[in-house]
Amino acid sequence: MAHGTTTGVQDAAGPAGATDGPTSGGSGADLGLVGVTKAFGSYLAVDDLTLTVPAGTFFALLGPSGCGKTTTLRMVAGLEHPTSGSITIGGTDVTARRAHQRPVNTVFQSYALFPHLTVLENVAFGLRRRRVPDAVARARDGLALVELPHLADRRPAQLSGGQQQRVALARALVNSPAVLLLDEPLGALDLKLRRQMQVELKRIQTEVGLTFVHVTHDQEEAMTMADQVAVMNAGRIEQLGTPAELYELPRTVFVANFLGQSNLLPGRVREVRDGWVGVDVGGTRLVVPQDRAVSTHGDVLVGVRPEKIHLLPADEELSDDANVVGPGRVTDVSFAGVSTQYQVEVPGLGTLGVFAQNLAGGAQVALGAQVRLAWAPRFTFGLDGSTDASDGVVDLDRA
Amino acid sequence: MTIAAALGSEAAASGPAAAPPGTSRPGRRPRGGAYLLLAPGLVYLLLFFVLPVVALLATSLYVPVPGGDVGQFQPALEWQNYASALRAFWPQLVRSFAFALVATVAALLIGYPMAYVVAVRLRGRQLAQGLLLVLLVAPFFTSFILRTIAWKQILADDAFVVSALKWLQVLPADGRLTATAFAVVAGLTYNFLPFMALPIYASLGRLDPRLVEAGGDLYANGLTTFRRVTLPLSMPGVVSGTLLTFIPASGDYVNAVLLGNPTSTAMIGQVIDSRFFRVADYPTASALSVVLMLAILALVTAYVRRAGTEDLV
Numbered sequence: 001m002a003h004g005t006t007t008g009v010q011d012a013a014g015p016a017g018a019t020d021g022p023t024s025g026g027s028g029a030d031l032g033l034v035g036v037t038k039a040f041g042s043y044l045a046v047d048d049l050t051l052t053v054p055a056g057t058f059f060a061l062l063g064p065s066g067c068g069k070t071t072t073l074r075m076v077a078g079l080e081h082p083t084s085g086s087i088t089i090g091g092t093d094v095t096a097r098r099a100h101q102r103p104v105n106t107v108f109q110s111y112a113l114f115p116h117l118t119v120l121e122n123v124a125f126g127l128r129r130r131r132v133p134d135a136v137a138r139a140r141d142g143l144a145l146v147e148l149p150h151l152a153d154r155r156p157a158q159l160s161g162g163q164q165q166r167v168a169l170a171r172a173l174v175n176s177p178a179v180l181l182l183d184e185p186l187g188a189l190d191l192k193l194r195r196q197m198q199v200e201l202k203r204i205q206t207e208v209g210l211t212f213v214h215v216t217h218d219q220e221e222a223m224t225m226a227d228q229v230a231v232m233n234a235g236r237i238e239q240l241g242t243p244a245e246l247y248e249l250p251r252t253v254f255v256a257n258f259l260g261q262s263n264l265l266p267g268r269v270r271e272v273r274d275g276w277v278g279v280d281v282g283g284t285r286l287v288v289p290q291d292r293a294v295s296t297h298g299d300v301l302v303g304v305r306p307e308k309i310h311l312l313p314a315d316e317e318l319s320d321d322a323n324v325v326g327p328g329r330v331t332d333v334s335f336a337g338v339s340t341q342y343q344v345e346v347p348g349l350g351t352l353g354v355f356a357q358n359l360a361g362g363a364q365v366a367l368g369a370q371v372r373l374a375w376a377p378r379f380t381f382g383l384d385g386s387t388d389a390s391d392g393v394v395d396l397d398r399a
Numbered sequence: 400m401t402i403a404a405a406l407g408s409e410a411a412a413s414g415p416a417a418a419p420p421g422t423s424r425p426g427r428r429p430r431g432g433a434y435l436l437l438a439p440g441l442v443y444l445l446l447f448f449v450l451p452v453v454a455l456l457a458t459s460l461y462v463p464v465p466g467g468d469v470g471q472f473q474p475a476l477e478w479q480n481y482a483s484a485l486r487a488f489w490p491q492l493v494r495s496f497a498f499a500l501v502a503t504v505a506a507l508l509i510g511y512p513m514a515y516v517v518a519v520r521l522r523g524r525q526l527a528q529g530l531l532l533v534l535l536v537a538p539f540f541t542s543f544i545l546r547t548i549a550w551k552q553i554l555a556d557d558a559f560v561v562s563a564l565k566w567l568q569v570l571p572a573d574g575r576l577t578a579t580a581f582a583v584v585a586g587l588t589y590n591f592l593p594f595m596a597l598p599i600y601a602s603l604g605r606l607d608p609r610l611v612e613a614g615g616d617l618y619a620n621g622l623t624t625f626r627r628v629t630l631p632l633s634m635p636g637v638v639s640g641t642l643l644t645f646i647p648a649s650g651d652y653v654n655a656v657l658l659g660n661p662t663s664t665a666m667i668g669q670v671i672d673s674r675f676f677r678v679a680d681y682p683t684a685s686a687l688s689v690v691l692m693l694a695i696l697a698l699v700t701a702y703v704r705r706a707g708t709e710d711l712v
């Protein structure tokens with residue numbers, strides 16, 4: 001039985017699952033999900049998910065609570081069986097394999113360390129099951145990697161939360177799995193430790209070259225760590241790309257609001273000419289590059305990120321090719337050190353947010369001032385106008 | 400004392416297992432007033448445990464009143480009582496522990512899977528769990544004696560169990576079940592099964608299913624996960640269950656009296672009973688009681704040490 005298991009693991013993982021140590025540069029494998037669906041009763045927790053995670057990528061699965069992130073990971077790990085669809089690792093279909101037969105390890109959100117084993121035995125658990133020679137030495141290497149070699153003989157209950165988290169990470173990492181799954185592993189840490197662990201995780205991933213799938217609902221965490229981010233909502237993937245792509249060119253209202261903040265102005269397409277889309281927004285003409293517009297007819301939402309907008313005195317001369325709205329009245333100024341955040345109420349359009357860097361020191365525009373808002377058309381994006389413009393807005397009280 | 404410590408260690412041992420990561424149990428240090436709460440228990444123990452034990456110890460050293468009637472003894476320090484009691488009754492003493500051991504192992508083999516199914520397989524299905532637990536405890540609704548008498552009838556020579564076994568050629572034509580060691584051990588196993596199954600059920604119920612998933616995630620198949628994760632984490636329940644079965648079973652005499660025969664299956668409880676109430680040989684009965692108590696204490700201490708519950712803390 002145990003022998004069969006070992007073989008099974010090596011089949012799919014190839015060289016990664018074989019004998020490479022955690023620090024000797026094992027390599028990950030592609031992870032593929034095709035049409036994966038998971039229904040709990042009549043409720044679709046994951047709905048027809050298709051995505052490919054290239055080998056060696058740090059991949060983040062980002063989405064609000066309850067959108068199906070954990071369920072997706074559990075299906076990859078083999079702890080949950082998809083209702084339909086298939087999962088491949090390194091080109092091998094593993095859909096029908098049990099958890100212990102997959103070259104995958106998970107860092108559980110709850111850590112799930114074995115309370116009856118020492119830290120060292122926890123880390124050695126997977127190695128021992130696969131009859132890896134010198135399991136203990138490798139486990140020690142793994143503990144060194146997460147900088148906890150001095151705690152090898154402790155019990156998990158005698159560790160701090162952050163230390164437990166690192167043990168959980170070491171326990172998964174030492175196996176050099178083809179795919180490492182991390183389910184909000186930093187969720188329980190305070191901000192400082194969290195930032196520190198983010199850097200650490202990224203370093204380890206680069207060092208060992210494994211495929212990481214990192215689940216989080218913290219958009220900043222996803223953006224700073226991941227090579228690729230998939231934004232998930234209600235069991236589906238809204239958009240997939242590099243953090244910069246997702247931020248600069250969101251394709252759905254949900255992504256525009258969930259990843260950072262966006263100003264979304266409802267309008268109607270008037271013309272499409274020379275690669276530009278002209279949109280009438282409350283009587284003002286704004287242009288959107290055609291390749292940045294999801295829809296080029298009918299009702300659309302014209303979007304722009306707050307830091308792309310400049311505030312100008314109401315009477316200042318403007319070049320013709322900028323997108324300009326206003327004048328409007330500054331209703332809120334909040335100073336945040338590196339930047340100042342303004343809220344500007346424009347009659348007929350609503351309130352727009354603007355971030356300005358504090359290059360000249362302090363806020364440059366006073367509360368109540370009349371200003372116009374201008375930005376370069378190439379930063380503008382166009383979204384489907386039939387969606388609620390507040391879809392995916394992150395409640396700041398919760399974040 | 401040791402028994403209490405062993406049973407108490409279950410709660411202590413499973414603490415870290417049950418607590419979510421990162422939380423630690425606040426140290427509780429009773430203040431002076433808290434000790435007052437112990438007073439009723441202490442008084443009770445003094446009256447109904449310490450005093451009888453002292454009386455028992457004293458009686459075990461009494462000698463017969465010279466020229467007195469049967470059952471008349473006077474205070475003395477006759478240590479020879481122990482030697483003669485042991486010389487006369489060591490086979491029954493050894494047999495008691497052997498029967499209790501076999502019954503405990505049998506109860507463990509039957510009780511663990513029962514507890515596992517109810518606690519783990521039916522996790523989250525409260526109705527089914529509740530029903531099965533009620534069934535497990537249901538025997539307690541009738542008297543211990545009555546249930547054992549029922550067993551006597553089930554195993555009787557003319558009942559269907561014996562005839563079926565004879566027909567299957569498991570039993571020879573003149574074989575029987577009542578009045579055999581088998582019947583006594585079967586009765587002990589049956590009567591103490593809930594004491595085995597319930598603590599194991601409690602232990603397994605507290606087991607975090609995510610630990611089992613972690614086992615699977617770390618390349619352990621179902622059997623290995625059971626051996627490496629589930630079983631070790633349920634050891635506190637196993638230790639409690641085996642103690643709660645072994646201790647009363649080794650001193651039991653109801654099963655031996657009702658299901659055994661007076662000679663080849665006699666257990667020490669039976670001997671003590673007849674020394675006390677039939678022969679009125681109080682010193683021998685007391686000496687045997689003391690020996691039984693000390694022997695259980697020694698065995699249990701060795702067992703708890705060996706079982707290594709401290710491993711789970």
Ligand SMILES: Nc1ncnc2c1ncn2[C@@H]1O[C@H](COP(=O)(O)OP(=O)(O)OP(=O)(O)O)[C@@H](O)[C@H]1O
Nearest residue numbers: 040044045063064065066067068069070071072217
């Ligand atoms: N075993 C289950 N039975 C029924 N419904 C479930 C089950 N597991 C998950 N769900 C439902 O599926 C949905 C997705 O759950 P999932 O745990 O994947 O969310 P998530 O994206 O990980 O959320 P969070 O960020 O809060 O962890 C939720 O609505 C949840 O209630």
Ligand SMILES: [Mg+2]
Nearest residue numbers: 069070071183
């Ligand atoms: Mg989750």
